[in-house]
Amino acid sequence: MSKRLLSALEYPNVDNINLSEEQTFRTIVVWLETNKLKSASQQVLNGLKNQTSNDWNTYFDQYKNSLGCPLLKSHLEELHWLLGQAIQLDTAKNKSEYLKHAVDNIKTSSVPNVITENPLDKLDFRGNEFSERINQLANTLKVCRHPDPLITLRAVRKVICTRLAPECVENPRKVILEGTPFPFEDTDLGFDLHDPLLNQAAKVFRILYLHDLRDLQTKANELVVAVQNITANPKTDTKLGQVGR
Amino acid sequence: MSQFTAEELELPEKKYEYLDHTADVQLHSWGQSLEEAFEQCGIAMFGYMTELDSVEIKQCVEIEAKADDLEGLLFQYLNELLFLFSCEPFLICNKIVVTEFHTQTDNCRIKCKCYGEEFQIGKHPQGTEVKAITYSAMQIVNDVKSKRFELFVIIDI
Amino acid sequence: MVVRQYNEELKYLEKINSYCWRIKKGFQPNMNVEGVFYVNSTLEKLMLEELKNACRPGMVGGFLPGVKQIANVAALPGIVGRSVGLPDIHSGYGFAIGNMAAFDMNDPNSIVSPGGVGFDINCGVRLLRTNLFEKDVYPVKEQLAQSLFDHIPVGVGSKGIIPMNAKDLEEALEMGMDWSLREGYIWAEDKEHCEEYGRMLNADSSKVSTRAKKRGLPQLGTLGAGNHYAEIQVVDEIYDKWAACKMGIEEKGQVCVMIHSGSRGFGHQVATDALVQMEKAMKRDDIQTNDRQLACARINSVEGQDYLKSMAAAANFAWVNRSSMTFLSRQAFAKQFQMAPDDLDMHVIYDVSHNIAKVEEHIVDGKQKTLLVHRKGSTRAFPPHHPLIPVDYQLTGQPVLIGGTMGTCSYVLTGTEQGMLETFGSTCHGAGRALSRAKSRRNIQYTEVLRRLEEMDISIRVASPKLVMEEAPESYKNVTDVVNTCHAAGISKKAIKLRPIAVIKG
Numbered sequence: 001m002s003k004r005l006l007s008a009l010e011y012p013n014v015d016n017i018n019l020s021e022e023q024t025f026r027t028i029v030v031w032l033e034t035n036k037l038k039s040a041s042q043q044v045l046n047g048l049k050n051q052t053s054n055d056w057n058t059y060f061d062q063y064k065n066s067l068g069c070p071l072l073k074s075h076l077e078e079l080h081w082l083l084g085q086a087i088q089l090d091t092a093k094n095k096s097e098y099l100k101h102a103v104d105n106i107k108t109s110s111v112p113n114v115i116t117e118n119p120l121d122k123l124d125f126r127g128n129e130f131s132e133r134i135n136q137l138a139n140t141l142k143v144c145r146h147p148d149p150l151i152t153l154r155a156v157r158k159v160i161c162t163r164l165a166p167e168c169v170e171n172p173r174k175v176i177l178e179g180t181p182f183p184f185e186d187t188d189l190g191f192d193l194h195d196p197l198l199n200q201a202a203k204v205f206r207i208l209y210l211h212d213l214r215d216l217q218t219k220a221n222e223l224v225v226a227v228q229n230i231t232a233n234p235k236t237d238t239k240l241g242q243v244g245r
Numbered sequence: 246m247s248q249f250t251a252e253e254l255e256l257p258e259k260k261y262e263y264l265d266h267t268a269d270v271q272l273h274s275w276g277q278s279l280e281e282a283f284e285q286c287g288i289a290m291f292g293y294m295t296e297l298d299s300v301e302i303k304q305c306v307e308i309e310a311k312a313d314d315l316e317g318l319l320f321q322y323l324n325e326l327l328f329l330f331s332c333e334p335f336l337i338c339n340k341i342v343v344t345e346f347h348t349q350t351d352n353c354r355i356k357c358k359c360y361g362e363e364f365q366i367g368k369h370p371q372g373t374e375v376k377a378i379t380y381s382a383m384q385i386v387n388d389v390k391s392k393r394f395e396l397f398v399i400i401d402i
Numbered sequence: 403m404v405v406r407q408y409n410e411e412l413k414y415l416e417k418i419n420s421y422c423w424r425i426k427k428g429f430q431p432n433m434n435v436e437g438v439f440y441v442n443s444t445l446e447k448l449m450l451e452e453l454k455n456a457c458r459p460g461m462v463g464g465f466l467p468g469v470k471q472i473a474n475v476a477a478l479p480g481i482v483g484r485s486v487g488l489p490d491i492h493s494g495y496g497f498a499i500g501n502m503a504a505f506d507m508n509d510p511n512s513i514v515s516p517g518g519v520g521f522d523i524n525c526g527v528r529l530l531r532t533n534l535f536e537k538d539v540y541p542v543k544e545q546l547a548q549s550l551f552d553h554i555p556v557g558v559g560s561k562g563i564i565p566m567n568a569k570d571l572e573e574a575l576e577m578g579m580d581w582s583l584r585e586g587y588i589w590a591e592d593k594e595h596c597e598e599y600g601r602m603l604n605a606d607s608s609k610v611s612t613r614a615k616k617r618g619l620p621q622l623g624t625l626g627a628g629n630h631y632a633e634i635q636v637v638d639e640i641y642d643k644w645a646a647c648k649m650g651i652e653e654k655g656q657v658c659v660m661i662h663s664g665s666r667g668f669g670h671q672v673a674t675d676a677l678v679q680m681e682k683a684m685k686r687d688d689i690q691t692n693d694r695q696l697a698c699a700r701i702n703s704v705e706g707q708d709y710l711k712s713m714a715a716a717a718n719f720a721w722v723n724r725s726s727m728t729f730l731s732r733q734a735f736a737k738q739f740q741m742a743p744d745d746l747d748m749h750v751i752y753d754v755s756h757n758i759a760k761v762e763e764h765i766v767d768g769k770q771k772t773l774l775v776h777r778k779g780s781t782r783a784f785p786p787h788h789p790l791i792p793v794d795y796q797l798t799g800q801p802v803l804i805g806g807t808m809g810t811c812s813y814v815l816t817g818t819e820q821g822m823l824e825t826f827g828s829t830c831h832g833a834g835r836a837l838s839r840a841k842s843r844r845n846i847q848y849t850e851v852l853r854r855l856e857e858m859d860i861s862i863r864v865a866s867p868k869l870v871m872e873e874a875p876e877s878y879k880n881v882t883d884v885v886n887t888c889h890a891a892g893i894s895k896k897a898i899k900l901r902p903i904a905v906i907k908g
Contacts, residue, residue, distance in 0.1 A: 184797065213793040221590035380695065402627075
């Protein structure tokens with residue numbers, strides 16, 4: 001991988017170098033600093049350029065510190081980190097060049113580029129009218145109001161996107177998961193805030209947190225299943241024993 | 246089976262028993278010599294894994310064990326036998342003959358021939374699985390004067 | 403061992419309440435902390451009788467009584483809190499079976515002991531649910547029992563039927579259940595409902611002897627013998643409706659499958675190898691213990707670290723093993739009912755480990771500490787909201803699976819906050835032996851046992867008739883006594899009771 005980054009940075013003769021050689025490592029560090037990173041002070045740079053010196057590592061440590069390099073276990077990892085920095089700099093410099101090839105741009109380029117004004121931009125989000133209308137909308141959708149109309153709007157949007165989407169309206173059972181009710185009021189919170197209201201609030205947070213956690217776990221499971229589609233090939237060898245006679 | 250002589254095929258007299266133990270079993274073996282007690286102890290362990298009557302002598306494997314002291318030797322020797330059974334050649338033995346036996350401290354050594362055959366489900370009734378040999382309450386009676394040779398070993402099952 | 407009269411010994415024991423006894427310092431020499439054990443009146447008698455027998459003059463050989471073993475563990479370097487005996491405790495090798503003890507990771511003298519884990523590393527229980535009910539299964543019960551028996555290799559000398567070579571084994575040892583997932587033997591959700599997510603990350607197969615690998619390879623995917631079994635069970639009682647509901651158990655009569663197995667010859671060999679290494683380490687580091695069988699090494703020593711890494715590999719082996727049998731059970735059910743395992747809703751409810759040492763965070767005297775918790779014949783039982791339990795059980799506490807013995811009930815409990823404080827989140831693991839094997843064989847008739855199982859309408863398939871006697875319910879403590887003691891003492895809470903309708907044994 002490090003070699004691929006090196007060749008992307010157009011380092012000469014990448015195929016024939018051995019990254020675990022100390023000398024090669026030092027040469028690359030100096031090359032990266034002079035051609036790409038260009039951040040070291042003159043003193044450090046001179047220190048690094050003196051590749052055979054015994055103090056080289058002292059200068060290298062100073063150099064890493066100045067770049068904010070984390071503590072890594074080996075020169076190889078450090079090199080990889082430095083290369084990452086250089087690649088980032090390079091990419092940022094030529095951003096417009098790369099964006100031409102971005103997937104989004106390729107797709108839309110065939111569509112006529114119509115720039116319309118967004119009417120929402122003209123809204124006064126702090127105005128009374130805005131707030132009243134949002135609250136009306138919230139009432140209709142039975143969404144609880146928040147003093148900040150923008151937050152209420154967010155809740156309204158969530159309801160519309162999840163519950164009023166066409167597929168959901170057509171077939172609500174498919175989209176709205178019917179969980180089994182659970183008496184969370186009676187469950188032990190695990191700690192006591194000595195205030196019934198606060199305890200209640202803490203429980204709500206707990207449940208919300210669990211909801212997020214469940215989502216995350218489900219996504220992880222989906223990922224595993226996707227990988228299984230490629231790797232799985234369960235076998236039994238009945239010669240080895242008696243199975244399903 | 247012509248490869249084995251009549252003498253080799255002759256089975257020794259049974260000189261072992263199983264003693265009480267809560268979760269495990271204690272092997273107790275004896276003999277005219279310490280060698281014989283060792284041979285019997287090994288057979289006793291195999292006897293817990295299957296009915297030895299069902300075993301025919303078709304194969305012979307030689308094993309060797311070394312240790313610093315006698316207890317260690319008994320432990321290592323039984324370990325070797327358990328290993329013979331647990332993977333290739335999956336050998337179940339009904340006869341063991343000690344061919345070399347040294348008992349001086351710091352250089353204990355045993356070499357023996359193990360006679361039996363590969364364990365086959367269907368032919369050999371399944372007994373209990375021996376998980377491991379333990380040093381727990383291990384006793385070796387090595388009384389040359391009164392000719393008492395006895396071994397006590399607890400095996401974890 | 404200190405030799406005293408029985409009534410002298412009793413002075414060191416104090417009954418704190420109806421379910422809990424304290425073992426005071428001095429009961430055995432050099433105790434760093436006190437001991438404690440949980441028993442009800444029935445189990446109490448068994449426990450004290452064992453001690454009384456050991457006090458008889460002229461007693462030699464055999465194991466120390468469980469109480470003495472708890473006290474000897476309390477004398478090990480680095481132990482914190484208390485040395486805990488669970489209700490199913492019985493005498494074992496070094497540690498009693500049903501003993502848990504925690505050691506401070508930050509104390510350089512703290513030790514790790516293979517005897518505190520046991521020979522069958524990560525022996526454990528897994529419970530699968532189905533959406534079938536007793537009435538669906540009853541007519542085909544015999545066929546189903548036979549089918550499970552045909553699918554799962556059982557008994558001494560049986561070999562696994564999932565093809566494995568040495569390279570597969572290496573990978574499985576490092577990856578645990580992730581290996582089974584990758585190969586497609588199990589479902590993604592299985593991993594979620596498993597202690598440690600079915601993989602110990604510190605496993606290092608290079609620390610495992612070739613001998614252990616050789617013993618392990620042919621045995622992967624086999625049930626084993628001894629007290630191991632696979633059972634078809636039905637829900638007999640629901641004590642905690644909501645906890646049951648979270649586990650997907652709706653009603654009485656619902657059918658489940660319980661698999662009780664471990665790391666087979668692999669784990670046994672890892673333990674044997676470690677004991678030999680530890681003896682050397684003890685001499686070198688001059689570690690004093692009351693009992694030679696309590697072989698141990700400092701956690702930070704090479705031997706200690708190597709053991710923890712190879713133990714983790716054995717734990718991974720056990721998870722892959724139980725996963726392989728999960729696969730085979732699903733196949734057996736699918737064939738019998740001509741339905742996909744998915745449609746039978748054959749999800750893993752949970753998978754617990756009985757014999758293991760783990761690094762955990764606990765509060766000791768008001769301070770958070772990193773501990774190496776040894777559980778031998780003891781199950782982790784973490785309370786609700788503990789970060790290490792699956793999201794589905796965050797509100798109920800971790801499910802604790804308590805396997806009964808042949809023909810008796812099994813239980814599902816949940817972890818409690820009190821258990822977290824009193825026993826480092828640990829509880830019992832099963833019934834625990836009461837009679838010796840040889841005694842069982844003498845006292846109990848093989849045909850009698852089978853007849854009684856038949857009377858209870860339990861189908862049985864067993865590889866070794868000998869075992870039927872050794873494993874008869876009479877040979878064990880009553881699992882209901884054990885579970886009720888844990889419940890009454892508050893260290894875990896009853897959720898579900900299961901009754902077997904078919905047993906497959908080695």
